[in-house]
Amino acid sequence: MDKKLKLEIYRKMLLSRRLEERIAELIKAGQAGGFMHPGVGQEALQVAAIAALRPDDYLLYAHRGVAYWVARGIPIEKILCDLAGKEGGTNHGKGGVMRVVYPQLGVLGESGTLGGCFPIAAGAGLSIRVKGEDKVVLCFFGDGTSNRGTFHEALNLCAVRKLPVVFLCENNGWAVSTPTEKSTAVKDIAMRAAGYNVPGKTVDGNDPEAVYDAVKEAVDRARQGNGPSLLEGKTYRLWGHWVGDPEDYRSREEVEKHWRSDPLPRFEEKLAGEKILTEKIKAEFEAEAMATIDRAVEFSRSQPHPKPESALDDVFA
Amino acid sequence: MRKITYAEAIREALIEEMRRDPSVILYGEDVANFGGIFRVSAGLKDMFGDERVFDSPISENALVGGGVGxxxxxxxxxxxxxxxxxxFTAGDEVVLKAxxxxxxxxxxxxxxxVVRCPSGATGVGPEHGQCPEAFFMHAPGLKIVSPSNPADAKGLLKSAIRDNNPVLYFEHKLLYATRGEVPEGEDVLVPLGKAAIAREGDDLTLVAISAMVPKALKAAKRLAAEGHSVEVIDPRSLVPFDRETIIESVKKTGKIVVAEESYKTLGVGAEIGAMLMEQALEYLDRPLRRVAIPDVPIPTAAVLEAFVLPNEEKIYQACRELLA
Incomplete structure (x- = not known):
């Protein structure tokens, strides 16, 4: 990974973190107009993986956080408008912030039911194959979602048809209040790759370089027509399942332990040690993030709500 | 005009649309090597190759969800x-995704x-013999068609493939072998959302769906011999639904019977009844009658199945009751 890419990944991780902090403030103040599942602590995985894609590849993100969209380059103000259910976003109040969509960058949207992403990803892979393109589909999901039947069906179908789909599990240890070991028969989700005869690999999901390298390898493999892969990044959900989650199902000690491997300061220290990230650049990134977020908040406040009768639009094409 | 079977008409529509548009593909369980469990797609794999016509694993969620993707x-x-x-196996992918x-x-x-759905009771019991259109009429965002004859089977499938929306295409298994006139021509389409008047009449409106249409026509013929003029309407599309054709007919006849091979409660007949209550109550001289499956699963043994299924005699009797 070159210096420029490292800085870009760091910049987007930082912007994502600051944006989620702002969204949490807005939600707590009753000013967000919507609801979301924070992804604080999982930004390294999300940003670094998406950095391995081409702009014409397809992306199915998961439900945790804003970093997928920030990484893909969707304007922040659109994300905030979707959060508030306003015009000016990507879905005109129809789907909220959990259905951000951006066709021009291959962002196909999100399934409201967990695991709905897997068949959709397989279908996008099918399109690529039939049209003879060399695009790739990257499909994010959580450890809990790997227990859906759709996971099995789509992995098997993709493997049999050698479809160019990279399945990337964000294993953060928790499915809402249920720890992975209580719900999932394997320790590493990537072990399930054996059942589909596809490559499976587990990496440190809080290490952007490890994530990028693994995803790049799988993406290249898929692009060359060699079929799907199942990757897993071990990470941790540092915040609750939602803003306001009492989190009484897990110990404070456990959470504090994981804050010590928060990917943001960790990557910051690494890049500082490599003399890539200077105090000056860091300050610039912080200032730029804050200014971008301020502008986006203002923009979303200025946007109108959708016309009530537009609720009847968009059922059919 | 040449006559072909309903199954041949479906196959012809698939071939023409696949030739016309390279983005049309066909897949499902046993559709390629075997040509479909009912042999409707026989030979298509050889015509269009394994990339465009292929056998899938037994994975209904991935099949329909993959279709959406x-x-x-x-x-x-x-x-x-x-x-x-x-x-129902693919319920999430059908209702929530498509x-x-x-x-x-x-x-x-x-x-x-397009999701092709072979429907209809053929002695195969509760989980292989339903006509479940009404379940999906309740779900927003899905178009639904149920052709009753070869010409409509072809024309509606071609329209469904060219439509930019998800379409559930119900092909009744007992109609596959029925023959009928089918016009030739790649661009002969039957529009979605337009009912057909299968037989004109003045005394009673008989709405019949899918395989109920030939049974309704026979019942109408018997009634004609007794001096009753029955108008048989085949909605063809259930979503979008051609309300006007039914309302216009009821204005003329004042009486309506709905025959469908589905459960009575909240079936297509219930929706038609509600629509008439809202839009045409003043034209109804007699109460609506529904000929449908009593609310039980479809049993397997022939005597039991025949007892619950609507048939020509039950349709005839329902009409007689209103015409008396």
């Missing part, structure tokens, strides 16, 4: 479910997907 990214997939009942993905994402994508 392929449709989002520029294909026009035709997915065959082996039996219409398997729509029906709602476009809406939930603010109209960013169209979903030109």
């Amino acid at each position: 392929a449709a989002l990214t520029g294909l026009r997939p035709v997915v065959e479910l082996q039996f219409a009942d398997f729509l 029906g709602m993905w476009r809406y939930g994402h603010g109209g960013a994508y169209a979903i030109p997907l």
Whole structure:
């Protein structure tokens, strides 16, 4: 990974973190107009993986956080408008912030039911194959979602048809209040790759370089027509399942332990040690993030709500 | 005009649309090597190759959800479910994905997907013999067609494939072998949302769906011999639904019977009844009658199945009651 890419990944991780902090403030103040599942602590995985894609590849993100969209380059103000259910976003109040969509960058949207992403990803892979393109589909999901039947069906179908789909599990240890070991028969989700005869690999999901390298390898493999892969990044959900989650199902000690491997300061220290990230650049990134977020908040406040009768639009094409 | 079977008409529609548009693909369980469990797609794999016509694993969620994903990214997939009942297996992908993905994402994508659903009771019991259209009429975002004859089977399938929305295409298994006149021509389409008047009449409106249409026509013929003029309407599309043709007929006849091969409660007949209450109550001289399956699963043994299924005699009797 070159210096420029490292800085870009760091910049987007930082912007994502600051944006989620702002969204949490807005939600707590009753000013967000919507609801979301924070992804604080999982930004390294999300940003670094998406950095391995081409702009014409397809992306199915998961439900945790804003970093997928920030990484893909969707304007922040659109994300905030979707959060508030306003015009000016990507879905005109129809789907909220959990259905951000951006066709021009291959962002196909999100399934409201967990695991709905897997068949959709397989279908996008099918399109690529039939049209003879060399695009790739990257499909994010959580450890809990790997227990859906759709996971099995789509992995098997993709493997049999050698479809160019990279399945990337964000294993953060928790499915809402249920720890992975209580719900999932394997320790590493990537072990399930054996059942589909596809490559499976587990990496440190809080290490952007490890994530990028693994995803790049799988993406290249898929692009060359060699079929799907199942990757897993071990990470941790540092915040609750939602803003306001009492989190009484897990110990404070456990959470504090994981804050010590928060990917943001960790990557910051690494890049500082490599003399890539200077105090000056860091300050610039912080200032730029804050200014971008301020502008986006203002923009979303200025946007109108959708016309009530537009609720009847968009059922059919 | 030449006569071909309903199954041949479906196959011809698939071939013509696949020739016309390279983005049309066909997949499902046993559709390629075997040509479909009912042999409707026999030979298509050899014509179009394994990339465009292929056998899938037994994975209904991935089949329909894959169809949605392929449709989002520029294909026009035709997915065959082996039996219409398997729509329930793929319920999330049918109702929540095919029906709602476009809406939930603010109209960013169209979903030109066809799901072929072989329907109808043939002695195969509760989970392989249903006509479950009404379940999906309740779900927003899905178009639904149920052709009753070869010409409509072809023309409606071609329209469904060219439509930019998800269409559930119900092909009744007992109609596959029926023959009828089918016009030739690649662009002979039957529009979605337009009912057909299968027989004109003045005394009673008889709405029949799918395989109930030939039975309704026989009942109407018997009634004609007794001096009653029955108008038989085949809605063909259930979503969008041609309300006007039914209302216009009821204005003339004042009486209506609905025959469908589905459960009575909240079936198509219930929706037609509610529509008439709202829009045409003043024209009804007699109460609506529904000929449908009493609310039980479809049993397997022939004597039991015959007892619950609507048939010509039950349709005839319902009409007689109103005409008396």
